[in-house]
Amino acid sequence: MGTADFIVVANRLPVDRSGTEEGEEQWRPSPGGLVTALNPVMRQADGAWVGWPGQADLEVEPFEFDGMQLVPVALSAEDVELYYEGFSNDTIWPLYHDVIAAPRYRREWWQAYVRVNRRFAEAAADAAAEGATVWVQDYQLQLVPRMLRELRPDLVIGYFHHIPFPAYGLYSQLPWRRQVLEGLLGADVIGFQRVADASNFARAVRRQLRYDTKASGIRVPTEDGGARLALAKAFPISIDAEEYIRLAQRPDIVARAAEIRESLGNPKKVLLGVDRLDYTKGIRHRMKAFGELLQDGRLAVEDVTMVQVASPSRERVAAYVHLRDEIEQTVGRINGDFDTMDHTAIRYLHQAFPREEMVALYLAADVMLVTALRDGMNLVAKEYVASRVDNRGVLVLSEFAGAADELGTALRINPHDIEGVKDAIVRAVEMPAAEQGRRMRSLRKKVRDHDVSDWSSEFLEALDAVRRSRS
Template sequence: MEKAEFVVVANRLPVDHATGEDGEPSWGRSPGGLVTALDPVMRQADGAWVGWVGKPDLDIEPFEIDGTHLVPVRLSAEDVELYYEGFSNDTIWPLYHDVISPPRYRRVWWEAYQRVNRRFADAAAEAAAVGAVVWVQDYQLQLVPQMLRESRPDLTIGYFHHIPFPAYGLFSQLPWRRQVLQGLLGADVIGFQRVADAGNFARAVRRQLRYDTKASGITVPNDDGTTRRALAKAFPISIDAASYIELARRADVRARADEIRASLGNPKQILLGVDRLDYTKGIRHRMKAYGELLDDGRLGVEDVTLVQVASPSRERVEAYVQLRDEIELMVGRVNGDHDTMDHTAIRYLHQNYPREEMVALYLAADVMLVTALRDGMNLVAKEYVAARVDNRGVLVLSEFAGASDELGSAIRINPHDIGGLKDAIMRAIEMPAAEQGRRMRALRRRVLDHTVEDWSRDFLDALDAFHEQEQSQ
């Protein structure tokens, strides 16, 4: 394969692996927003994407799909257990999400994380042309930027952090905090979802490494006694809004929205939650609030139904198994207390759905509940807004989701305040159509004016500008 001028490094490749009827492996494009954002850049630059195929112990040679060179990184079952399920999702994920669930610090996980990050860095270095741009994605690969800089100082390196970066008091718990900071500082530009996350990172660098930080710039010492600059800044991610608008206008999707309402007994109001099954999403908090509204008699099951889509997630991690049990117990209790023969209080759906079905749900829902306890961005909030081409519907949005920085016309809530959450749900249910329209139009302007393509362009433009500035000095 020819060396690429632009290389993306992510935990996963932008394809899903399946086995055809003939027993041969087949590949389908993943539907994720990151794939959509980077596809035009990849095609224009004849880029390469380095990542894992999603199944352990598969040895696959680099291949091409839809004009993109894919470079698979092999992970063994042990790698998946220690690097991915262990350090990435049982240490970093809970620590970076405000310790909502206790993180576990195991040296064997850290050793696997280092080993696998090195494998990704080596694959990226091998794929990149001289002077190429390499863009590393997310918390599973925080050591890759520095590893790349050591082996390929000719590269321009960017890193984007898709989840929150914690306040220093929490981050300092990590036994390997200095190594992680140094790993990230291998990048020329380090991007975060929120201004607060970039500030938390800069403070951690100042406190731990004693490097000089001014505005968004960080002075990083080189091994030869010279210094270079790194930029740490917020680049809030978004969605492919046009694709949601297109689906929302399709007659079959609108008809499906009507079917969904009818299948729920045509309640006056449908509340909707859409999340990965994760303890950061505040699913229990919204169910508690809704259950109490039914208990209090402020809502009736004939009039208002809660639909909760909770897609399966990390089902081998103990905290997630426990969470699923707790939520299913809560659903059973609320439904047992309030269901009638014709109406269900909570319709709980622990499955994945195609995008068409999700847009139909967005159109059917009168109120979208985003009650995250901590979230880097939360793209579901933006998807709901993009799909509401009728300028109706109400978004109830946690102030702890990154999206709340941008979507100021939502009803903002503190999900820990169950009383306040109950009042916010009632306010959303009772909101007049004129106010719904006014708020939704403002929300849609923001989402349509800042798409995922704008996000990738903003980041790469900043990377180019920063590189040119460094070269001129």
């Protein structure tokens, strides 16, 4: 039994290996919403983080980093291929994102998923003190809660699902649908991004397992013939709003935003898309809409430029390789048709940028395009809003992103409706300053009133309530 009273279990550790120096491992903090969200909690609680160090066949002993105890879980190259690229990202990811791409069901992937989930559960069980709280994160580890409960019934276990949970008609395709539900129901609190996701989960539980579900409580039978209550409800995730506000006011970042506009030829309006290169993000849809607006003469390349940042993603999964080719062909075609010597229609950047550069881009952009076909939350929408300390700019937001539930004064779109997307872009480009201000103030209040610390504290309060009910 370990000594940590609070443990996070996630696919990745919150650090990246940056080489070795004189035989010593060198680590740096990794970027990412989850790390930002949980860092403060980890520091307060003197917690441990269980995760994969990010490289295949890397065996590392537990170590301390930035006030956190890190517990690496080693994965072989085969584990990465079968559990991570296979089951997690070629079965679960497409299935849970409404089958935008076809999921593949392979038994050896599932076997690897079970095997690797058990390894994570055992590492957490070994690190946890008596009666500790363990918070499991996301779809790569859906079996961990039950495994952990079997190993350590004394623990209070939470699970948060960062991506959508699909409607029953889709979920029921999964050959291992019962095992996954039973895995998740090992947790005392199961959190989702949207109310609809929690409802989809409860319905799957009713249909598959025939358990009673009332309000957000699910009665899970126990071995002694009784039942315990698992709470399944929405806890929408957010961002560290104050950090974005601070960065947006830094003189060097404000100057960089002006420099970005200058480098684009000072167009009247800049449209921005920022996404992981993923088929769920609707990048092709927004480019198609923009290309048609140029074609129709409703926008002119001299006046409006689109910047698309698409950070590299899952470069060994075939669907992603194909997507990158498609998007780059589209960019080439639109730019070939509409560029002038002085103006480019789409400035496309297939790379990741540090947060400071992202905030400069948010400040430089008049219109933020979030056209996800399906998204658990989409924190980029919230980052853009938090960064707009001038109360200017327009957020065009897909109704299929979780953020649409909270960000009510954005211009909402159905990204499949290309005519509707085109109209929204034109409306955003032409929106008067007073209306921009009215909408943006309302959006910024939402993001500031519910930031990432509220998200984590609400979830942890729900886990504390479970602990109290046991004593």
